[in-house]
Amino acid sequence: MILALIYMPLIAAAIVWFMKPGLHRARVLPVAGVLHLALVLVALTRSSHLQPDAWFRLDALGGWMLLVVSTIFTLCSLYAPAYLALRMERNFGVFGVAMLGFLGMASLVATSRHPGVLWVGMEATALSTTPLLYYNKNKRSLEATWKYLLICSVGMALALLGTFFVAYAAQQGGLGEPIYIDRLVANAGAMPTPWLKAGFVLLLVGYGTKMGLAPMHTWKPDAYGETPGIVGTILAGGVTTMAFLSLLRFFSIMAAAGLGLFCRELLVGMGLLSMAWAFVFMIRQGDLRRLLAYSSVEHMGILAFGVGIGGKATLFALFHVAANALVKSVLFLGSGNIVRSFSSKSLADVSGAMRRLPVSGWCFLLGFLAIVGSPPFAPFTSIFGIASTALGGGHLMAGSLFLALLAAIFTAMGSVILPVLQGNPNPASVRTHYEDTFGLTAPLVLALALALILGTWLPGPLQSLLARAALLVEGQP
Amino acid sequence: MTPNLLLAAIMLINFMLVASSRVSKCIQLAAIQGGLLALLLLVMHDHWPFHVLLMAFSTVAIKGVVIPAMLNRAQDRMKPQREPDPYVGYTLTLVMAAAGTGLAFILARRLPLQAGNLGTLFVPASIMALFTGFLLLTTRKRALLQVVGYLVLENGVYLFSLLLVKQMPLLVETGVLLDLVVGIFVMGIVINHIQTAFDSQDTHRLAHLKD
Numbered sequence: 093m094i095l096a097l098i099y100m101p102l103i104a105a106a107i108v109w110f111m112k113p114g115l116h117r118a119r120v121l122p123v124a125g126v127l128h129l130a131l132v133l134v135a136l137t138r139s140s141h142l143q144p145d146a147w148f149r150l151d152a153l154g155g156w157m158l159l160v161v162s163t164i165f166t167l168c169s170l171y172a173p174a175y176l177a178l179r180m181e182r183n184f185g186v187f188g189v190a191m192l193g194f195l196g197m198a199s200l201v202a203t204s205r206h207p208g209v210l211w212v213g214m215e216a217t218a219l220s221t222t223p224l225l226y227y228n229k230n231k232r233s234l235e236a237t238w239k240y241l242l243i244c245s246v247g248m249a250l251a252l253l254g255t256f257f258v259a260y261a262a263q264q265g266g267l268g269e270p271i272y273i274d275r276l277v278a279n280a281g282a283m284p285t286p287w288l289k290a291g292f293v294l295l296l297v298g299y300g301t302k303m304g305l306a307p308m309h310t311w312k313p314d315a316y317g318e319t320p321g322i323v324g325t326i327l328a329g330g331v332t333t334m335a336f337l338s339l340l341r342f343f344s345i346m347a348a349a350g351l352g353l354f355c356r357e358l359l360v361g362m363g364l365l366s367m368a369w370a371f372v373f374m375i376r377q378g379d380l381r382r383l384l385a386y387s388s389v390e391h392m393g394i395l396a397f398g399v400g401i402g403g404k405a406t407l408f409a410l411f412h413v414a415a416n417a418l419v420k421s422v423l424f425l426g427s428g429n430i431v432r433s434f435s436s437k438s439l440a441d442v443s444g445a446m447r448r449l450p451v452s453g454w455c456f457l458l459g460f461l462a463i464v465g466s467p468p469f470a471p472f473t474s475i476f477g478i479a480s481t482a483l484g485g486g487h488l489m490a491g492s493l494f495l496a497l498l499a500a501i502f503t504a505m506g507s508v509i510l511p512v513l514q515g516n517p518n519p520a521s522v523r524t525h526y527e528d529t530f531g532l533t534a535p536l537v538l539a540l541a542l543a544l545i546l547g548t549w550l551p552g553p554l555q556s557l558l559a560r561a562a563l564l565v566e567g568q569p
Numbered sequence: 570m571t572p573n574l575l576l577a578a579i580m581l582i583n584f585m586l587v588a589s590s591r592v593s594k595c596i597q598l599a600a601i602q603g604g605l606l607a608l609l610l611l612v613m614h615d616h617w618p619f620h621v622l623l624m625a626f627s628t629v630a631i632k633g634v635v636i637p638a639m640l641n642r643a644q645d646r647m648k649p650q651r652e653p654d655p656y657v658g659y660t661l662t663l664v665m666a667a668a669g670t671g672l673a674f675i676l677a678r679r680l681p682l683q684a685g686n687l688g689t690l691f692v693p694a695s696i697m698a699l700f701t702g703f704l705l706l707t708t709r710k711r712a713l714l715q716v717v718g719y720l721v722l723e724n725g726v727y728l729f730s731l732l733l734v735k736q737m738p739l740l741v742e743t744g745v746l747l748d749l750v751v752g753i754f755v756m757g758i759v760i761n762h763i764q765t766a767f768d769s770q771d772t773h774r775l776a777h778l779k780d
Binding site: 207208211212215219222241242245246248249250252253255256257259260263264268269271284286287290 | 676679680681683695699703706712715719722723725726729730732733736737739740743744746747749750753754757
């Protein structure tokens with residue numbers, strides 16, 4: 093059952109690979125996406141009876157993250173056929189295989205109980221998304237791909253070393269293979285703390301690179317800037333989510349070893365730094381996609397900050413993973429539609445998008461309002477929750493900084509995005525023949541609706557899932 | 570022959586790498602380092618079960634032969650050109666590497682070793698290789714030299730993993746994936762148009778994307 097989550101996308105990828113070239117290849121994606129989502133839901137309802145000594149298992153934390161990634165993937169896969177139909181000159185094989193390969197590897201990361209397997213899965217997600225980055229096949233996307241590979245690979249090497257440090261600490265604590273995460277958590281008290289501390293720092297830098305926390309985020313603006321919106325969604329909602337999950341797995345070991353305070357301080361610092369860095373580069377940013385990339389850096393910072401504050405904020409941070417991923421998919425897919433219509437992502441050329449593309453334009457506006465934390469959308473719930481937990485829990489300084497940065501980012505983003513959407517299109521601007529069609533806008537509306545529903549009502553089963561996931565993060569079995 | 574002697578040799582090679590400017594020489598040094606890593610693995614064990622021999626063999630094959638050969642072929646296919654000056658001069662990087670080595674020893678002293686490995690230089694050598702690789706990655710302009718830097722960084726990870734090899738061989742094997750990445754880098758440079766698109770593999774020209 094659990095293994096089906098990993099194999100199903102990979103089998104679908106093989107099917108795409110052996111199909112004859114043509115648009116029908118793209119239609120495998122939605123089928124695989126919906127099927128995977130259904131499998132995740134079934135696995136979550138039946139996760140109570142598990143074999144305790146399996147290498148793969150879907151616990152609450154991995155289950156929640158995989159649910160988010162699977163949803164995002166499904167939204168993208170619904171968008172894919174309409175999008176690829178616009179690019180008939182391309183061979184969709186590589187695109188389909190890379191997308192499905194990513195989904196399989198994300199399942200591997202979410203279900204693996206062994207830190208080594210976890211790392212292998214993360215490395216494989218990095219490699220499977222690389223061809224997607226180079227999709228536009230021009231100089232600039234080559235440069236972005238090179239940067240992504242180089243920076244993320246250094247990050248992954250450091251994460252592996254951090255994993256080895258933790259394993260060495262486990263070895264000194266008298267623990268042998270297989271060093272499952274839950275076994276590490278249970279025996280964390282017996283491990284020498286210097287190794288754990290050093291290991292966590294390396295893991296934070298390593299997996300933080302893949303999340304895109306400042307100052308290791310430098311690949312992000314280029315990668316998001318040069319890829320199609322659909323790939324940006326997969327990166328911003330999928331890859332980063334899995335990197336965050338990997339970091340949380342190790343955080344739970346540290347928390348169980350009594351190093352919670354040490355790690356929390358690091359996470360709060362990293363979180364605020366990422367938000368501040370994002371703010372500085374958002375001011376007068378001239379490129380729509382790069383703006384979204386910095387927004388992604390900011391929200392990764394919010395995640396780190398939330399876990400760093402701890403207590404109820406951890407739960408809100410986990411909720412924010414879903415909120416951010418959903419709204420980001422609206423923004424990335426919407427920006428794709430807008431950029432295609434104006435044939436430029438430079439903000440100097442784009443204005444009056446709401447007039448020209450009513451559906452995409454409106455979705456983008458609402459998505460922007462959602463991402464900066466306006467009620468009643470989902471990000472408001474989590475951002476408000478994290479801020480009030482911080483201020484209520486005696487983190488006055490950090491909490492105030494957090495709020496100040498949010499306000500600053502709101503104005504910086506607004507001053508860039510609103511001129512794009514409002515007013516009349518500049519008569520001198522290019523108008524390509526791309527229009528809003530049902531296939532290109534329905535996924536946006538769906539994602540926005542989900543963000544709205546989650547912001548106003550969280551179903552009971554999801555509430556209990558989140559609560560159990562937060563306990564796991566805190567290092568309690 | 571103690572492991573420390575080999576570890577010292579590996580550290581020395583790192584210094585030579587930082588100081589040398591010729592790509593072909595750097596590739597050669599990286600290959601020698603790969604061979605030393607395999608030798609180190611053999612020296613650590615009193616008797617050699619099959620999996621240790623296999624691992625030593627694959628280390629020599631991948632790090633000592635295959636990757637250097639790939640790098641050399643890539644180097645031959647590039648148009649001969651002037652070496653671009655590095656971002657930071659050789660003397661300064663050498664000084665930085667020396668400082669990094671000192672730092673590695675200070676850090677390593679704070680990390681307690683297990684009884685079986687007391688008095689060995691594994692941890693400082695590992696951190697130093699990490700630091701050196703990072704230096705090469707950030708201060709060199711040529712794509713191939715950056716790949717050599719990544720290789721050295723990865724050798725640092727490998728050095729540390731030797732401390733786990735007796736009890737967690739499976740976990741250690743995951744490091745092979747890093748070698749795969751190096752392979753992908755080199756292929757990227759060769760197939761790719763880091764050559765054709767830019768007419769030189771000076772990554773400095775990969776600088777269109779700026780804020």
